[in-house]
Amino acid sequence: MTSAVAGELSAELRGFREVQTLAYECAEAVAAQLKPGVTEREAARMQREWLRERGVRDWFHLPFAWFGDRTAFVNFRIPLQFFPTNRRLEPGMPFILDMAPVHKGYTADIGYSGCLGLNPVHDKLLADLEAHRELLLREVRERRTLREIYEDVDRLMVRQGYANRHRAYPFGVIAHKVDRVKERRRSPHVFGFGTQSLKGLASDAIHGHRDGWSPLWSPYKFSDHPPRPGLWAVEPHLGFRGTGAKFEEILVVTDSKDPEQSAFWLDDDLPHVRRWAEERAAA
């Protein structure tokens, strides 16, 4: 998977792209059904059912849904607070849907931000995420260390006036590796994470530890290495006074010498990218 042929994607990448598209379709379908009074648990269940109907049996992690100031992880202290609650959606509230289905052995991990009705702050956050998508790709192509890139993203957020909210994720990660997962008859999960995927992550962590890299892209010393070829689910998350917004999608890193081919987004036809293009066209 670590080399991509220019112009066309390898079969494997196509598999990842299909499941990522499926996941974003799910997010858009569920987002369209959200109305005032829906709870986070209901929104999470809607995602799960929508994907189950389309053949998803295993998960990297179960779908999450955050509403209102929970999109900015206000007062989050323990990881259990990430799980969906009975918080109800109200007009003007921002929301984030985050899911990581495994389909035919391919993993996707996506994040979809939206809001119910008008919310200018949320629109601004979403628009400002574009600069982060560009920065991440540029610096990965430059082969800066992951820790440095993390710090640059941090600095950009501070300049924009936002708080870094991916810091709240386990290990403060802005990204993590995803990989193929073996299809089994049973697919148990612990604390919302699929055991198969956790196993893959753990084995990466062990191998990486020996070779000086980590499948977790964090602000810490273990991320002080250049980007490792593979698929990275990147999720910059901005927070601003009780409103949060993120995107999450897969960045492909290869060992190609050609900078264009050394790193690229798996798919550029995603809701947030289309939105930015539309905004530019309107302006």
Add this chain to the structure above:
Amino acid sequence: MSTEATTTGIKNARERRVRTGGVELCVAELGDATQPTVLLVHGYPDSKEVWTEVAERLADRFHVVLYDVRGHGRSTAPQPLRGGFTLEKLTDDFLAVADAVSPDKPVHLVGHDWGSVQAWEFVTVKRTEGRIASFTSMSGPSLDHFGHWIKKRMTRPTPRKVGQLLGQGAKSWYVYMLHTPVLPELAWRGPLGKQWPKILQRMEKVPAGDYPTSSLRSDAAHGAWLYRDNVRARMRRPRTDAYAHAPVQLITPSGDIFLSERLYDELELWAPDLVRRSIPAKHWVPRTRPDQLAAWITDFVTTNEDGIPAKDSVATGKHADRFGGQLVLVTGAGSGIGRATAFAFAEAGARVVAVDRDAESAARTAEMSRLVGAPEAWGETVDVSDEQAMEKLAEKVAEEYGIVDVLVNNAGIGLSGSFLDTSPEDWKKVLDVNLWGVIHGCRLFGKQMAERGQGGHIVNTASAAAYQPSKALPAYSTSKAAVLMLSECLRAELAGQGIGVSAICPGFVNTNITATTHFAGVDAEEEKRRQKKTSRLYGLRNYPPEKVADAILRAVVRNQAVVPVTPEARSAHLISRFMPRALRAIARLEPPL
């Protein structure tokens, strides 16, 4: 009803007399009569001239109407006095005036003191429905609501409720006095009437001038019947249907010695469409804070005329009642604590001027401030250490945006390194920004505040380093200690003018000050390393600037003198008072860099 054109003490006022129920009321009008009508009702012991300052400010936009309540000013008194001042009769007067000045359209009522007490009656009785578009109340509760307030506390006297009852009971001493026969009249016509202007100036800080008017003694003597005719009756049997049929804006002066703020605790039950405002001032706000009142009345009336529900027109952030519409200037607003402070004020509905030496970040702060609730926000590029630039800024702000209500002198830079390594240039640089920046801010904007004479607040960002000595930060600590002392001295000087001064001592807060701190006595590479290391340590501490911003807003609301923010800043502050030697020992430690 007769109309005649004469002049009163109010400039450019058209005067007419309205006859109703056996008395003749003196009514003055200002402004364009085709504009929405704002009707101002005065209190006790006053005449319509109490509103002069506010009326003149409202006259450009509205048709402003004032009248002397029966028995006051140049209106005639009912005969006999007893029974002539009941709220029913006062309601008749109001309807007569409203019909005379605005026969087709409902009026916007504004009442102060007894004017507000009356207006609560107007706005809660059936027969005025459709005649009142909105009501702005200050320092005068509805007697019926007051009656229920007392009853509620008497029937279930928990310690807190008893405390509230006793508190208001003590503040109402003058009400009991006014119920004694003849004596109040004698006092007012004698020594009290003579001393009253001086008492107002000294106790209430009412500026001297053509107020109170010459009719004061008879106003006060007649007005005693306002109390005697209404208070006992309404306290005994408060109406149970006293619901407001128009949107209400309640302005509560926090320093009112006659009325407790607790009186309005459950006002939402009686006035469903209620907007609350609070103002740090004493009882006579129409004389002491005309700018703020005129601004709030204008806002409330305009949104009401535009058909926007009152509740939707105000900001939702913390302390929105206090800062809504106020002008707040923050220096160093391009990042860190300054930016967070600008946002916090913006959320409270303040108009924000974000000053920073970096144009882009100042503009960004202004832009985001508008998004979170500031009705207006501007970014200004100024280096606070530049005297001329600051003078220009002060002129520009006064001319284009108005007089600053809250000034936050926050801009500052870091400088670390031993005293012997610190060069004179380093010293100059840190003092120029950290101390001179504050001096210029206080000097220029403080002067504007003092000249306006309507209060204000200055916040200076000092530091925990102001009282915690350290061998690593001699220059920085010196500059901040100076800021702390400057704030304390200025607080003493400006207290008499209603201007508060607070010094904020944040402590270790996760901002980019660490990344820009100059480390004296080391080469560039080592400096870079230390900046990184400090940033990392501060990042680990991770105290967010937003919490400091909250502390700043709280300090302004409570008018606190010195506010240490982080736990370490608070404990160091405590230790500096009781165990200064412990702090001196800490000062000798080598910082872990």
